[in-house]
Amino acid sequence: MIYLDNAATTMRKPDCVVKAVTEALTTLGNASRGAHEGALSSNRVIYRARKSLAAFFGCQKPSQMIFTNNSTEALNIAISGTIDAGQHVITTCLEHNSVLRPLYRLRDERGVKLDFVHADRKGCVDYADFERLIRPETRAIVCTHASNLTGNMLDLAIIGQIAKDHGLLFIVDASQTAGAFPINMQEAGISILCFTGHKSMMGPQGTGGLCINGDISVRPFKVGGTGVQSFLTTQPEEYPTRLEAGTLNGHGIAGLAAALGFLNETGIDRIHAHEAALAKQFYEAVRDIPGVKVYGDFEAEERCPIVTLNIGDLDSAIAADELFCSYDIAVRAGAHCAPLMHRALGTEEQGAVRFSFGYFNTTEECDAAVEAVAAIAGTAI
């Protein structure tokens, strides 16, 4: 199979990740649930991973790097834990449902007001809109670092400065960019950074987290066992315990730590350069195929290695199925959990076919995908 669905998850993981998870499966006890060597081994793996991830993202306090199962969980914790009834939030039309649904829920349950920074037909925003939408009751700007549909990126430093100037929380969904681009919370003025471990971080599924800056108080999203202060009837207040009820995914975190080691050793710039070159090669080849329409802004200096397209009026699901059944090429079709972005692009009905490139893809695979798109376009239109 030619796997070009890396924006959904990087299916092939570095060997060191496989090794770390395999080893963890037979050596790690339950962290914080005992003082024997098995439990301590797990504690040490998690402690070191926490420290490394905090350093990777510029989170000043490692204890405020909270492990979660994925970005969605991190975003739910960040959004529901900091925004109160009657407050106002600014977000964008680029967002994934992992941002939109937690916000819609706050709107419906707490009367939180929402405003959206709109995207044009290329998926681009006007940064001045963020400032224009600020009201006295605005509490936060919540936005993605990059659209999972088009690969277009937002400039975090610009938005972070606006948030800082107006005393707002700046909550960032880095699902598509963590591990692919350098992100420094301090430089970008990020209050809470939410990430997943299984995409560009190249770690196992079921890993992710949020990094909390400074003295921000985030209410626990879930409460329960912590391995400490057992007779307390409420969740302990100290981070990270405050937000980490229940057994952590120690096996996955061991893999995520190994993945981070791989990223640091290989160099994320080098990894991104390879992925970007493949995406560019693919884009340059498919953009002129008759009937092919590519979405997004390809003039931007930086973008995720994503090329999303449609072939004539062909249902994106049929196109993706044809790519898989006839060419053994795995891509993503449909709505990509990004309803507002589809509305902006005018692809609500058709959906779109997303090709997303990873470090282990090759130029030959890229060529094969181009040929497949050309062949489908030649027969379907």
Place this chain on the structure above:
Amino acid sequence: MRKKEKRLIAAFYTTHDAMAFEEFCQEAGAEGRLIPLPREISAGCGLAWSAPPDGEGKVRELLQSAGITAQHLTVLEV
């Protein structure tokens, strides 16, 4: 059963602090190990650092250098 002996016990607010202190002590070559939190300190659960009983000054120094606040620091028979 092992015979009880006097030890200096440091308890922490979080497991993260306990792990950070273990790492700091190991790097500093300081004697001690993590043990289950003795019930004399708290009826809850968790980890505590067990060090030689006459090492309070050294442990305080290490805690300060590591930037970690101990919830309790006391000599116990464990």
